[in-house]
Amino acid sequence: MHAETATDRKAAALAAFKDLPHEPGVAKPDPILVVDNVVRRFGGLTAVDVGHVEVQRGSITALIGPNGAGKTTFFNQLTGFDTADSGEWTFNGRKMNGVPAHKVARAGMVRTFQLTKALSRLTVLENMRLGAQGQKGENFWRALIPGSWRGQEDRITARADELLARFKLDAKREDFAGSLSGGQRKLLEMARALMVEPELVMLDEPMAGVNPALTQSLLGHVKDLREQGMSVLFVEHDMDMVRDISDWVIVMAQGAVIAEGPPDTIMSDQRVIDAYLGAHHDAPLSESELEEQLHEAEDALEAEIQEESK
Amino acid sequence: MNWDIILSTTLKAAIGVETVWYALAAIGINIHFGYTGLLNFGQSAFLAVAGYGLAVTVTVIGLPFWIGIGVGLVAAVLLAFLLGIPTLRLRADYLAIVTIAAAEIVRLIFRSVEFKSVFGGSDGRRGFSQGFYEINPYAEGTYGFWPLSFNEREMWVLTVGWVLIAIACLIVFLLMKSPWGRVLKAIREDEDAVRSLGKNVFSYKMQSLILGGVLGCLGGFVYGLATGSVQPDIFGTETTFFAYTIVILGGAARVFGPVVGASIFWVLLVLVNGLLSGAVQSGVITFMDITQVGPFRFLLVGLGLILLLVYRPQGIFGDKRELAINAR
């Protein structure tokens, strides 16, 4: 049953993208996030200058681009962590420019950070509980009367434990978050973001520095989010992962969105190749040159193997 | 050397009035610094506005004692807003700079010639504590037993003071176990993470600043009532730094840390003072005279603080485990 709905969701997401032109800023059938003319300059450097971009509801969208393309800065603008010089964007049709970060999160748009932000001297469980919204005990006066928030706290704890189990962190429940490994912190940050019960999850390089085994489980979790009806926008450098989990890819370079398309063809887009390798990289190699290079590489490899087996 | 007096003064220091008002000031600092990570270096100003709020209301305006207490509390809340609104959105170090400057401004206003008719200049104000001692339930006499004995006025101040400490500790205990306290501790760890989870960080920092300021300002009342006077120089920056020393000594972010810290701090200070004075008077120590004992013991405080930070940075109640994480 579960498997069936899972494939349904994936199929539905892919169907939405099927006939879309592979152009930057292409309109999506049911966008959850619509961005217009967002500009952020740092002195003379234009870090972000996005004309128009839409993120489809219920899908996993990857945001890729070379280092310094402005992906993180773009995230910061959208989530209220930095103020854009100009531009506007709507989330679920609601204007979000100028909205402070905590209200963006409350609206259902939750992000994680490229450099993980575990709350070190809080336990893993306390990290999780913090994510829950509308907590009575977070009001000063009610906090003084434990009876007024205990019940809610128990429900929050139950939900946190469920998520921790799903993210294989249940054994670490009572440990300080600061004692976790880098990969575990990534898991915790993602699980904590889910405690907010967001509609759109924005992950900034969720797999960076995570070992391959853990990566597989993280990928599973990201796919899971879509199955649960959430939308995901994530930044990632590893193209294998992008191909594996995303339904649609948006490419940024030098602050602008330069291309969009499905994950299996996006890397052969000329604009993307130019962006990653520089517009003036050498013209495509001729057939014979390519073969020659291949032989050279093979020879070098063989020599190395012989060296080692000696 | 007079061992009787040294023993008696040292024991009295453990629960004495100095310990009480410094403990209250330190409980406030513990909320700011220990739990929320706010570097408030202007705690003395909270004590000052409370003490002066009471003193001026009663002596200059001529209103009753309880209204004076109310004025002092309101003044502390206003000061928190005044300090917090411009700085709490900025980086942590800005609050440190602004608060230390603000505390000096407050002290200099209280001691200025310009406002001598209101605040009494460097002599301060006295004669506002009748309302407090009129309701003293202790009859005239001496209470306790040697070496711990107090007169009825001291008994009254200490009773009220320790009740205030107990209430303050209870409040801190309840709050820091609650989701409200969790948000504070999370802000200490990483503000941005807390924002990303939908919490209004500015509002919580403000609440922390107000709470710590109000609990700390009770120390200003206790000082004023115990001595029957307020002077501007009592509320100088060293008061704030003693409070920090006390918090670190007791262990930051521990409910009873500031109380135990204050007690130990004053016991040591009084004991060292007694021993040094005795040694100088009986000619055992010849390299300093009796007037140098006071400054010298503060030199020892500094040395002690350095040793503490090197060998037991988590304080008496602190958790070494937490500290190890912090260093990562």
Ligand SMILES: Nc1ncnc2c1ncn2[C@@H]1O[C@H](COP(=O)(O)OP(=O)(O)OP(=O)(O)O)[C@@H](O)[C@H]1O
């Ligand atoms: N606070 C800042 N001050 C000045 N320049 C900045 C600031 N933040 C980002 N930049 C610049 O903006 C550009 C985009 O940076 P950003 O971090 O958004 O890139 P990115 O696409 O996330 O890169 P990466 O893949 O390496 O994380 C970079 O050139 C960077 O130097």
Ligand SMILES: [Mg+2]
């Ligand atoms: Mg980045």
